[in-house]
Amino acid sequence: MKILIVEDDPLHRAYLHEAVRAALPECDSVTEAEHGTQGEELARQYGFENIVLDLQMAVRNGIEAARTIWKERPETRILFWSNYSDEAYVRGVSRIVPDGAAYGYVLKSASDERLKLALRSIFIESQCVIDREVRGLQQRSLGQARGFTDAEYEILVDIALGLTDRAIARRRHLSLRSVQNRLQQLYDKLEVYHLPGQEEGRFNLRSRAVTVAMLRKLLNYSALEKAESELQEWLGRG
Amino acid sequence: MKILIVEDDPLHRAYLHEAVRAALPECDSVTEAEHGTQGEELARQYGFENIVLDLQMAVRNGIEAARTIWKERPETRILFWSNYSDEAYVRGVSRIVPDGAAYGYVLKSASDERLKLALRSIFIESQCVIDREVRGLQQRSLGQARGFTDAEYEILVDIALGLTDRAIARRRHLSLRSVQNRLQQLYDKLEVYHLPGQEEGRFNLRSRAVTVAMLRKLLNYSALEKAESELQEWLGRG
DNA sequence: GCAAACCTTGCGGGATCTCGCAAGACGGAC
DNA sequence: GTCCGTCTTGCGAGATCCCGCAAGGTTTGC
Numbered sequence: 001m002k003i004l005i006v007e008d009d010p011l012h013r014a015y016l017h018e019a020v021r022a023a024l025p026e027c028d029s030v031t032e033a034e035h036g037t038q039g040e041e042l043a044r045q046y047g048f049e050n051i052v053l054d055l056q057m058a059v060r061n062g063i064e065a066a067r068t069i070w071k072e073r074p075e076t077r078i079l080f081w082s083n084y085s086d087e088a089y090v091r092g093v094s095r096i097v098p099d100g101a102a103y104g105y106v107l108k109s110a111s112d113e114r115l116k117l118a119l120r121s122i123f124i125e126s127q128c129v130i131d132r133e134v135r136g137l138q139q140r141s142l143g144q145a146r147g148f149t150d151a152e153y154e155i156l157v158d159i160a161l162g163l164t165d166r167a168i169a170r171r172r173h174l175s176l177r178s179v180q181n182r183l184q185q186l187y188d189k190l191e192v193y194h195l196p197g198q199e200e201g202r203f204n205l206r207s208r209a210v211t212v213a214m215l216r217k218l219l220n221y222s223a224l225e226k227a228e229s230e231l232q233e234w235l236g237r238g
Numbered sequence: 239m240k241i242l243i244v245e246d247d248p249l250h251r252a253y254l255h256e257a258v259r260a261a262l263p264e265c266d267s268v269t270e271a272e273h274g275t276q277g278e279e280l281a282r283q284y285g286f287e288n289i290v291l292d293l294q295m296a297v298r299n300g301i302e303a304a305r306t307i308w309k310e311r312p313e314t315r316i317l318f319w320s321n322y323s324d325e326a327y328v329r330g331v332s333r334i335v336p337d338g339a340a341y342g343y344v345l346k347s348a349s350d351e352r353l354k355l356a357l358r359s360i361f362i363e364s365q366c367v368i369d370r371e372v373r374g375l376q377q378r379s380l381g382q383a384r385g386f387t388d389a390e391y392e393i394l395v396d397i398a399l400g401l402t403d404r405a406i407a408r409r410r411h412l413s414l415r416s417v418q419n420r421l422q423q424l425y426d427k428l429e430v431y432h433l434p435g436q437e438e439g440r441f442n443l444r445s446r447a448v449t450v451a452m453l454r455k456l457l458n459y460s461a462l463e464k465a466e467s468e469l470q471e472w473l474g475r476g
Numbered sequence: 477g478c479a480a481a482c483c484t485t486g487c488g489g490g491a492t493c494t495c496g497c498a499a500g501a502c503g504g505a506c
Numbered sequence: 507g508t509c510c511g512t513c514t515t516g517c518g519a520g521a522t523c524c525c526g527c528a529a530g531g532t533t534t535g536c
Contacts, residue, residue, distance in 0.1 A: 009346070011249045011250060011253050012249060015249050108247070151483095159442070159445055160445065160449055161445075161446070161449055162430065162441040162442050162443070162444075162445040162446025162447070162448075162449050162450075163441065163442065164439070164440065164441065164442045164522075164523090165522075165523070166439070166522085167439055167441075174484080174485090175484070175485050175486080176485085176486090177484075177485050177486065177487090178483080178484050178485065180523080180524070180525075181483080181484075181485090181525095182483095183523090183524080184524075184525070187524090192400065201402070201404070201405055202402065203400040203401065203402065203405075204397070204400050204401065204402045204444065204492085204493090204523095205400070205523085205524075206400075206442065206444065206445055206523075206524095207397055207398065207399075207400040207444055207445055207448060208399070208400025209400070210400075210445060210448065210449075211398055211399055211400050211448075211462060211466070212400075214459065214462060215462065215463065215466060220459070221452065221458070221459070224449060224452060224453065225453065228449070228453060389513095402492075402493090403492075403493070404492090412514080412515090413514070413515050413516080414515090414516090415514075415515050415516065415517090416513080416514050416515065418493075418494070418495075419495095419513080419514075419515090420513095421493090421494080422494075422495070425494090442493095442522085442523090443493085443494075444493075444494095
């Protein structure tokens, strides 16, 4: 059995290497990659079926890497190992998981024991292992109950990018009024209406919504980055 | 000589501990704290004069911790050890350094050798050691040349928080038109006017400015968080 | 077939934002 | 003193945003 580790930070990489060795004695080869792009190349070149992948990487995002890896080989087993349980990441991951693929999501704050268990479950048993804390988010995120619809998330991203109502309408093939409707819906859910302490005076809803979303971790830097590059692409075609 | 290490991540904490031991044989006691609050308490309780401080921490930000530590004891020597060289962090740090205090800023990506050198320079020689990459930012950030004025940064934060022009005017004791002037200035510097590919159509400048600032790392999550709590405080006094 | 819930769209009005034009205040350079 | 650059402020116009009201369409369940 061969395992590929893709992780930015040398310390974490070494730790992972050690953990894999300890948890999986049946593993006879551990390879390390220092960023997403290198990870993709190694995965393609040597056809790794078991990958441990960091989500936050400077050069190439874990989500981006996973997307291309899974596109070329959907049965690859991937364990995501991440610092945070931001909704933006969780949503990103669950968007790209192929049907029936075995994957896992473990936080870096997890104990050695949890990590070991996850490694064995995924790579030996092909089971999905999702960290408790992340699981909670996933439910809300996908189950719509109290969480965000795709439509709402989409428009949140659009205003975050700085698109006008008109531009959003063109991009999403909607009328102006529909865009504004969705915006109201978003504002409702984010509860951005009145300033907390004050009686009179309100926020600029559009900007406030984005910031509240960031503070609540519905949106984060890498989600913005991804959205921005998608926007650029759309503009190019537009 | 006693040294306090304040760092979230157990791996990095252990690495730092090791590095301190190796670089400073004259150091006879190394203490570890797991987050900012604990770091503050330990610093206060035992009067540490030499502290290695992580900037990104979940519980209490390194910048916040440093602020209170320096308030109580301005001659404390602090080495900031950080993942990123975001302008938001650099600006945050240089805002709170007391006059004449010895401090350092080293990136986590630095080599063992660089870290060791920095440790000795700061804690033994009381010299300031700023990482190359960070230094560049600092020049631009403070020297105004091509960088951002305090006024511009301030208004950037205000619109990021979702304040209206009127609210900003009240908060900063300016007229409406002055606020709008500063906004135009900000928009100029961030170059948010026309969509790149397109001929017609524009951005929503207000939202776009915030996102561009985030993408350029003039603003980041922890800066937003801090600004939000300051806003809440201001609203409370209202 | 009908009702209820949801989404989409149009219209219109009031608030807000963006910004050109222009006048005054202040400080530094000569 | 005088000139110049920077910052502040007022006025006003046009664009955009926020949103109530209301009509039509689709889906779901009875």
